[in-house]
Amino acid sequence: MQAASPIPVLIRELRLQSAGVVSVELEKDDSSTLPPYEAGAHVDVHIPGAGTRSYSLVGAPGATATYRLGIKREAGGRGGSRWFHESARVGDRLEISPPKNAFSLVEDAPHSLFIAGGIGITPLLSMIGRLASLGRSWELHLAVRDRRSVPFAALLDQYARTDGGRVVRYVSADGCGRPDVQALVRSAAPDAHLYCCGPSGMIDAFVEAGRHRSPATVHYERFAATEAAATVGGFTVQLARDGRCLDVPPGKSILDVLLDAGLEVPYSCTQGVCGSCRLAVLEGTPDHRDSYLTDDERAANDALMPCCSGSLSQRLMVDL
Template sequence: MRLILQQLRREAEGIVSYEFVAADGGLLPPFTAGAHIDLQLPGGLVRSYSLANAPSERHRYVVAVDHASDSRGGSAWMHTVPRPGHVFDASAPINDFALYEDAPLSIFIAGGIGITPFVAMVARLQALGRSWQLHYTARSRQRAAYAQALNALAHENGTVDLRCTADGMARPDIAAIVREAPAGAHLYCCGPGGMLDAFTAACAGLPPQRVHLERFAASQEAATEGGYEVQLARSGRTLQVEPGRTLLDTLLDAGVQIQYACSQGICGTCCTPVIEGRPDHRDDYLTDEEKSANRAMMVCCSGSLSARLVLDL
């Protein structure tokens, strides 16, 4: 898609939202709550951003970007360069964090910029008349994006528990939230790694179909041990992955055409079928069952536990 940036809005300290419209002036492809779009940025960067507006809106897409201190180029560029009228190439909406709309109760646990997908989810649940709870942690009220809008909705079908750590407030007791969740409730978490790890541990005994999480940073380092060869089944080429290099580095250096975006094993763009060998899975996209099956891998961050890996490339 080609999108035009229509306006920027300061949502909180260090957080700016970007409203896009279709370059041709028409309606945008529909999306469901929890979806994201991939924006193509200069230098070959591709960044995924959750859609924060109501799914009923076809005239615009809204994303929010935190000016991260450890930015790898994406957020720093977004906060300094684009202005209204800037043209972006983008993917159609993709949803790897879908809302289960029939749940009797949806419980959201958000940290920082992880609030973004839940803004769209709450809007959808409000439209459906479904119940929800939001547990939201931010450094301060000045850093709590969308807090005022979400609080305005809470008197109808939902509740908001905002914890600001700079004010001396304790973070939400994730284990207690999960333990006290009524039967049938679906639980969602998006935030920093420590929050997601605590959520995963607390939900270990729940049916996996009721547990949903989305990461915006990798939970483990990419595999750079090297010392194995990768055979490309379609071309018959064999490449050596040297120590200190990722599998994706090796493929790109050899001119292999492969799609990738986050480079952290989160988005699933670089998912590649495995024909032979035992991958060293380092991603947060595949399920444990999919990893055990060894039929696919994320080549951006995963490596090989076997001396030879054969990929469908």
């Protein structure tokens, strides 16, 4: 399996968008155009000394001159956000993946409801921008710690002035509390499409409230895993294409073993959230630990995320 060729880019602009959130604008290093993308897409960024991280594309869908990212400084993170906040400089060269989209917008929905917490607004901004440009009906409920913490506030204000759009802010410091996620979901029209991105507790409430709805109308994206990775080991991964059998020892993930064997498997978050490392399973029963596959996809047992999932069978054959 070969990863898509990386795209060389330059940092064109760095701008503080709100307390703890920096806006990063990227352009192609030879000034040519970038690939177009759809609302909800993200790119994987190869960060010096910090590996690969996935960040949502904030700008208008279809933009090809530059890409814009919104990156929150995470004190307990793995170094990616710290690099952008402390070390990144205009003119720095980076490599990114082509845009990917696992959080797509349904553009022709009669109404779209968005629920976000803090930096969770970033993947929703391109969706809202797209709906605003189409004149579609949408509503955003955004929870933040204080008014200085609203990412891309000017852009949100611009979208809120368009016909058919509405922004509701919940500011903890002002005593406005938090959105009642379950009430918002349960009161939404059956044909409305609902989107959520934010803290785990918010998404958990959103998913639970949406169980009575058609699954096709409930969309969400997580930033962190909800289950511990499978690292017990003690099973074998067979590569279907060349027949090799690789032992997975305790303390290592399937992805670790594949990379150690010299296989070029694409990956990014290493938490089972982004879907970059998805592999087809031909035989065996995976021990699913990801937050990416749907319940139906898990039940089918024909795919897994090797960065975090293991095996319930002694042997697992994958399409490599």
